[in-house]
Amino acid sequence: MSLTLHGYWRSSAAYRVRLALALKGLSHTSVAHDLRTGAQRAADYRALQPQGLVPVLEGPDGPLIQSPAILEWVEERYPDPPLLPGDSAGRAVVRAMAAIVACDIHPINNLRVLTMLRQDMGADEAATTRWIGHWVTEGFAALETQIERHGAGYAYGDMPTLADCHILPQVYNAQRFAVDLSPFPLLVAAAQRLRERVPEASPEVQGDAA
Amino acid sequence: MSLTLHGYWRSSAAYRVRLALALKGLSHTSVAHDLRTGAQRAADYRALQPQGLVPVLEGPDGPLIQSPAILEWVEERYPDPPLLPGDSAGRAVVRAMAAIVACDIHPINNLRVLTMLRQDMGADEAATTRWIGHWVTEGFAALETQIERHGAGYAYGDMPTLADCHILPQVYNAQRFAVDLSPFPLLVAAAQRLRERVPEASPEVQGDAA
Numbered sequence: 342m343s344l345t346l347h348g349y350w351r352s353s354a355a356y357r358v359r360l361a362l363a364l365k366g367l368s369h370t371s372v373a374h375d376l377r378t379g380a381q382r383a384a385d386y387r388a389l390q391p392q393g394l395v396p397v398l399e400g401p402d403g404p405l406i407q408s409p410a411i412l413e414w415v416e417e418r419y420p421d422p423p424l425l426p427g428d429s430a431g432r433a434v435v436r437a438m439a440a441i442v443a444c445d446i447h448p449i450n451n452l453r454v455l456t457m458l459r460q461d462m463g464a465d466e467a468a469t470t471r472w473i474g475h476w477v478t479e480g481f482a483a484l485e486t487q488i489e490r491h492g493a494g495y496a497y498g499d500m501p502t503l504a505d506c507h508i509l510p511q512v513y514n515a516q517r518f519a520v521d522l523s524p525f526p527l528l529v530a531a532a533q534r535l536r537e538r539v540p541e542a543s544p545e546v547q548g549d550a551a
Numbered sequence: 552m553s554l555t556l557h558g559y560w561r562s563s564a565a566y567r568v569r570l571a572l573a574l575k576g577l578s579h580t581s582v583a584h585d586l587r588t589g590a591q592r593a594a595d596y597r598a599l600q601p602q603g604l605v606p607v608l609e610g611p612d613g614p615l616i617q618s619p620a621i622l623e624w625v626e627e628r629y630p631d632p633p634l635l636p637g638d639s640a641g642r643a644v645v646r647a648m649a650a651i652v653a654c655d656i657h658p659i660n661n662l663r664v665l666t667m668l669r670q671d672m673g674a675d676e677a678a679t680t681r682w683i684g685h686w687v688t689e690g691f692a693a694l695e696t697q698i699e700r701h702g703a704g705y706a707y708g709d710m711p712t713l714a715d716c717h718i719l720p721q722v723y724n725a726q727r728f729a730v731d732l733s734p735f736p737l738l739v740a741a742a743q744r745l746r747e748r749v750p751e752a753s754p755e756v757q758g759d760a761a
Contacts, residue, residue: 391693392655402640409619409654410646417639429627430612436620443650444619444658445602454659461681462672471671483601 344369347389347397349376350547351517353447353510354408355396359547360506361412363539365419369398373549376452409443412503424503435497438487438504442511446480450514470518477515481525484508488527495531505535513544554579557599557607559586560757561727563657563720564618565606569757570716571622573749575629579608583759586662619653622713634713645707648697648714652721656690660724680728687725691735694718698737705741715745723754 344362346369348355362369374380374395382393389397389404398405398414405411416424425432448454450473458464458472484496491497496504512532515522522529536543544550554572556579558565572579584590584605592603599607599614608615608624615621626634635642658664660683668674668682694706701707706714722742725732732739746753754760 391696392651392689394655402643405643405647407647407650407654409650410643413646414639414643417642429624432627433612433615433620433624436623437615437617440617440619440653441602444617444654445604448654448658449664457682457685458672461685462668462674462678464672468672472667475667475671479602486601 343400345372345399346370347372347374347386347399348395348547349374349381350544350550352376352395353451353514354394356510356513356542356544357408357506358396358398358411358415359542360501360509360535360539361415361424361503363542364422364424364501364506365415367415367419371548373547375549409439412439412506416503422500424501424506426497426502431497434487434491435502435504438484438496439507441480441484441487442507446476446511447514449476450518473515473518474520477511477518477520478524480511481515481522481528485525485528488531492527492531494534496528501535501538505531508532509535553610555582555609556580557582557584557596557609558605558757559584559591560754560760562586562605563661563724564604566720566723566752566754567618567716568606568608568621568625569752570711570719570745570749571625571634571713573752574632574634574711574716575625577625577629581758583757585759619649622649622716626713632710634711634716636707636712641707644697644701645712645714648694648706649717651690651694651697652717656686656721657724659686683725683728684730687721687728687730688734690721691725691732691738695735695738698741702737702741704744706738711745711748715741718742719745 344367346358374386381395387393390406396408398411405414425435455469458469488496493499495501496508508528509532554577556568584596591605597603600616606618608621615624635645665679668679698706703709705711706718718738719742722739
């Protein structure tokens, strides 16, 4: 069963999927779509993903969209090693951590929103940077509290979960925009641990990395 | 096993949880937090939800946060009637539809983001309305395509799923902001069908409705 991941080296949603695949030991073929030139809005790609967003994972169940849904699918189809805890309470905690990134940080700061801020709201670079820092800091503060309660090296316990697959790409993003991460030592340490565990998933080693 | 839902009548994330509980035939106690006065930022509430956001569902596994995680928990603990399809491909489609709302429409348009737009970006009402309409229209267009492929009365098939639990509250929101929904007839019809199926979940019949 071959897997093909449509992504972009710097897309943090595609990075989540690369991390999960790497943790599961699953190889995949990569197809790069350059978001800077709008390649993901081409009609043939939109036939796979009607929003014109990355990632798409093509596999035995056809093309799958939306990284949170893709990660649940990967977990269901390739359960070993597990990226969700064995108990319902633990799964709810991990999924909530993932959702803090997937719903409350990332979408507000991604390229299409920043473009709209600049073009329609007239935001300058200072305002955009302040905007990004605000949402990252709010979300990471909540995550740091959760990791303090539930983490033991990783965000939840001592093995990587879907929470870590969301957190590391968001840390990567935050560092690009020079957000001060010093208030979130547990979160940063968990991200670094995952980065070192599966270096093959990192943005800078992807084939399309500039 | 009693369930307590912390919410606000107009919160669309809380509305999602009310819909799932109603579809499962689960009763719950409601605790209202008035988002307009910032009640959800009080210290005792933040002990439950470190982000100071609604909803929180308190139940046998303790306080659960983030509606997508709460809905998965409800589905796991109370599987009947199911709100996810029985096959992995179907589940991936439903979860992706839910994520289009939960990640790509709702968070960009919620109260805290609109407040930041107004206060920090100097957005006036026209700009804010344009902003909301833009993200709703983009997301709903993708959903309409997906419903055309997979729906049969509801968003996926002929019974409500977690996708519908996300879509109806977003339609409610869009109508509040007078977004033109005429390009999305299948989506609007599915939402209306769910609204009539579980009227007890509707915002206007909640105890704190103004």
